[in-house]
Amino acid sequence: MSINLRSVLISDPVDNLCADLLISHGVPVTTKYKLSKDELIQEILKHDGLIVRSETKVTAEILAAASNLRVVGRAGTGVDNIDLQAATRKGIVVLNTPGGNSISACELTCALISALARNVSQAAQSMKEGRWDRKLFSGYELSGKTLAVLGFGRIGREVSHRMQSFGMKIICFDPMLSAEDTKKIGATKMSLNEIWPIADYITVHTPLIPQTRNLINATTLSSCKKGVKIINVARGGIVDEEALLQSLKSGHCGGAALDVFLEEPPKNPITLELIQHPKVIATPHLGASTAEAQERVAVEIAEQFLAISGTSNKYSV
Ligand code: NAD
Ligand code: MLT
Secondary structure: OOOOOOOEEEOOOOOHHHHHHHHHOOOOEEEOOOOOHHHHHHHHOOOOEEEEOOOOOEOHHHHHHOOOOOEEEEOOOOOOOEOHHHHHHOOOEEEEOOOOOHHHHHHHHHHHHHHHHHOHHHHHHHHHOOOOOOOOOOOOOOOOOEEEEEOOOHHHHHHHHHHHOOOOEEEEEOOOOOHHHHHHOOEEEOOHHHHOOOOOEEEEOOOOOOOOOOOEOHHHHHHOOOOEEEEEOOOOOOEOHHHHHHHHHHOOEEEEEEOOOOOOOOOOHHHHHHHHOOOEEEOOOOOOOOHHHHHHHHHHHHHHHHHHOOOOOOOOO
16 A cells, blocks of 8 residues: 655654655655644645644544545554544555654652652752751662552563562553463562552553543552652553542542543643652653654654655565
């Protein structure tokens, strides 16, 4: 299958390597960020290819209006911001770059786990405010603690591998993997009901699908050990934000590190209160935001566009 790519729109900040590679192979590229829905509907008419990251919402309405669009690519892991069913109905090909940013998302997760254990973020802020409080920010060692990894795919496994070097015991849950598979990577597969009462830290690395929406909720949090710490560098919605806030306020949950939110940027008062909670470390969806990951996904998506247009034979689609 080959698509004659006459013009590609890049509507989110994707590394310049993407546009450079397409242009060097004779594919014209237009770069326009922060388009309103109406502006995007007007602009997309001129293009047969669209490349996005997270910000552009490629909804059924946009796809319906895009009469010339043949291919949408996401320079990232999931395709959450693209309406797959609507694209499929119109015969529009959807591409992404799974794996291109896994190491970066894993490294942020590991950094957040360490920061939670040692109150790094709160202590650093207090110094900037001119305080010197060694007692308040005393923390805990990670060595000997139990880390539960929910979703043992690309990122979950990399996190498991690295956190074992801190001396953490890794337990995990993933319906697609057997206990033998996870054992090879040094992790013990358990049921969720076995995990809740024994985990000191719980990090989620699943896609956001009906089965994982609110996976961490009021009931599961209440089954957890007092002081449990929750980390979400996967997708907003896997952790029920209101339940997490209540658990933090009651003192049952001992801390949380969140890179992703139900709504981005967050506007909901509950999410805003959660972000302000003293035991919460919040980052603005930075999992994939490294020079290396952004270069990798930019080149990968451009190469896939070239392959689908028959310009390169690196991938066969
Ligand atoms: P992956 O597909 O390699 O792994 C996901 C794993 O989740 C799979 O092994 C799957 O079997 C498992 N899973 C599915 N349903 C499950 C369930 N109900 N319970 C437990 N496990 C379940 O994905 P990945 O590349 O490791 O990415 C993981 C998540 O991280 C995705 O949501 C992705 O979009 C997100 N992500 C976020 C950032 C960021 O910037 N914060 C960057 C990259 C990826
Ligand atoms: C992803 O799924 O790859 C991330 O959310 C990263 C991004 O927003 O680019």
